[in-house]
Structures are given as C-alpha cells and as structure tokens.
Amino acid sequence: MNILPKLVVTDIDGVWTDGGMYYDEKGNELKKFHTYDSAGVLWLKKLDIPLCICTGETTLAVERRATKLKVEYLHQGIQNKVEVVKDLCLELGIELDQVAYIGDDINDLGIMREVGFSACPKSAPVYIQEVADVVLTKNGGEGVFREFVEGILGAERLTEIISGL
Secondary structure: OOOOOOEEEEOOOOOOOOOOOEEOOOOOEEOOOOOHHHHHHHHHHHOOOOEEEEOOOOOHHHHHHHHHOOOOEEEOOOOOHHHHHHHHHHHHOOOHHHEEEEOOOHHHHHHHHHOOEEEEOOOOOHHHHOOOOEEOOOOOOOOHHHHHHHHHHHHHHHHHHHHOO
C-alpha cells in the first residue's frame, strides 16, 4: 500500500490470537495475545491512524486488551462487519477505499472485498487467501498484526517512527 490508510480495521480471533478457544477451570474464556502486535498499534498512533477492532465474538479479554492499548474503536459481537465499517467511515468522513483490513475467516470476506487494502495471516483458509491483497508470512497469534502494520507503513516510514521513539 503506497498511500497510508485513514483507518485500520482488524479482526481478533485468528489474527491477534491463534484462533484457539481456551477456558479455565471456572469456564472463563482466555485468550493469548502476542506482545509484538502492540508495537503495530503504537506505530499507527504515531501517525494518527485510528484503529478499529471488529470481531464476531464478545469477550472481556478483548475489551481489556483494547483498553490497555487505547484502541480507538472496539466493536464486539459483530456479524455484519461491512455495515460497522461503513458507519465508521461516515463518522470519520472517509471512503471504504481508504481502509486497510486484516482478517482470517469467512465472516471477514465481505469487508475484505470492500476496503482499499486487505490482508490475512498465512494460517487463513485458502478461500480467504484468494481474496486478500496480501497473504502475510506469519500465522495468527504470532505477531501478524505487527507484520500487517509494517507492510502498510513501509521500511522508510517505519525507520522514521522507530528513530523517533
């Protein structure tokens, strides 16, 4: 992507996590996030590019992670991601082609077809890989969101951001 997006939207399960469902002995759902992904969030903030988490599941773990990283927009329990992203574009005064999206499964297909740039983890099913503009080298839960942001920013911008930290 040569032009920076005006908004980055990400799925969670299968992107920020490995897609596994983990439960403790009390039945509470647990998620494992890779710390590398937080760098991607920081770099977007440095460039004033808002981030939206848009996920089909609703969990306290995602809410806590989003709060800790100060993610601007959190939408959980979403079945129609296209509608949510279109509404957010209206709110921000931008077009869908100014949005970059990363997702990994069937509920991401619609939005991946609508945005200006889409990517998926290496672990995504083939039918997702065929729709994505880029198939990343990492699997979900292995820091693939950071890889996505690195690809959006490019080496030169990334070097400038890192040298300014």
